[in-house]
Amino acid sequence: MSLPFSTSSIRARAGRQAGLSLISVLVAIVIFSLGMLSIASIYTMAVPAVTANEAATDTAALGNQFWALLQANPGLVGQLGTTTAQTYTPSTYTTAPSALQPWLANIFFTQQTMLPNASVTITPVAGAEGAPCTAPTPTTTLCGITLLIAWSTTSGDLSTQKYTQRTQTYNYQVGF
Numbered sequence: 001m002s003l004p005f006s007t008s009s010i011r012a013r014a015g016r017q018a019g020l021s022l023i024s025v026l027v028a029i030v031i032f033s034l035g036m037l038s039i040a041s042i043y044t045m046a047v048p049a050v051t052a053n054e055a056a057t058d059t060a061a062l063g064n065q066f067w068a069l070l071q072a073n074p075g076l077v078g079q080l081g082t083t084t085a086q087t088y089t090p091s092t093y094t095t096a097p098s099a100l101q102p103w104l105a106n107i108f109f110t111q112q113t114m115l116p117n118a119s120v121t122i123t124p125v126a127g128a129e130g131a132p133c134t135a136p137t138p139t140t141t142l143c144g145i146t147l148l149i150a151w152s153t154t155s156g157d158l159s160t161q162k163y164t165q166r167t168q169t170y171n172y173q174v175g176f
Contacts, residue, residue, distance in 0.1 A: 055115055055116075055151060055153065055166065056166065056168060058113055058115065059115070059149045059168040060168075061113075062103075062106070062107060062113065062149060063147060063149070063168070063170040065103055065106075066103065066147050066170070066172075067170075067172055069099060069100065069103060070145065070172060070174050071174075073099045074174075076097055076099050076100070077124065077133065077143050077145065077174050077175075079097040079099075080097065080122055080124055080145070081124055084123075084124075085121055085122070085123040086121065086122050086123075087119055087120070087121045088100075088104055088119065088120045088121075088122075089108075089118075089119045089120075090108040090109070090118070093105065093108055093120075100122075104120060107120060107149070115149065115151035116151055116152060116153065116154070117151055117152040117163075118149065118150065118151040119149075119150045119151075120147070120148070120149055120150075121146075121147075121148040121150070122145065122146070122147055122148075123145070123146040123148070124143060124144070124145055125143075125144035125145070125146055125171075126144055127142025127143050127144050127173060127175060128142050128144070128173050129142055133145075142173055142174070142175040143173070143174045143175050144171065144172065144173055144174075145171070145172040145173075145174060146169065146170070146171050146172075147169070147170040147171075147172065148167060148168070148169050148170075149167065149168045149169075149170075150165060150166070150167045151165075151166055151167075152164060152165050152166065153166055
């Protein structure tokens with residue numbers, strides 16, 4: 001019984017296919033490399049978005065801290081005024097009421113909570129019943145307080161850097 005292929009024909013076919021497995025490996029490496037480059041590209045686009053949203057998330061904690069300050073210091077509403085918006089920056093935060101200064105220093109100077117190029121605007125507004133906030137302490141009237149935290153974010157490399165202004169607004173009702 002003879003084999004359908006002779007050993008010489010098998011050797012001849014093996015000689016013609018000798019480089020095909022090497023080419024297959026090289027094509028697989030190129031495809032894998034393109035996939036890895038795609039993942040790296042997606043990552044470089046995602047990092048700035050996460051960083052920008054981290055600052056917005058930090059403002060939520062700062063808003064809660066401000067609310068706690070209002071509750072702990074009822075006289076703070078009277079110190080803020082009754083109708084005038086007060087804007088604080090790193091150079092003017094020392095003009096704020098003393099109860100607010102440590103909180104503002106966290107926003108402007110503490111590395112973990114610092115917002116870049118930040119400003120904080122606090123505005124007394126009418127209370128829930130519509131009457132203006134006129135009492136020095138909110139024990140006799142409702143007072144509304146609007147807190148606006150603004151900061152700017154950067155994007156791009158050093159040669160094409162863009163600044164984007166971001167803001168977060170919180171509204172509070174203080175009093176009885």
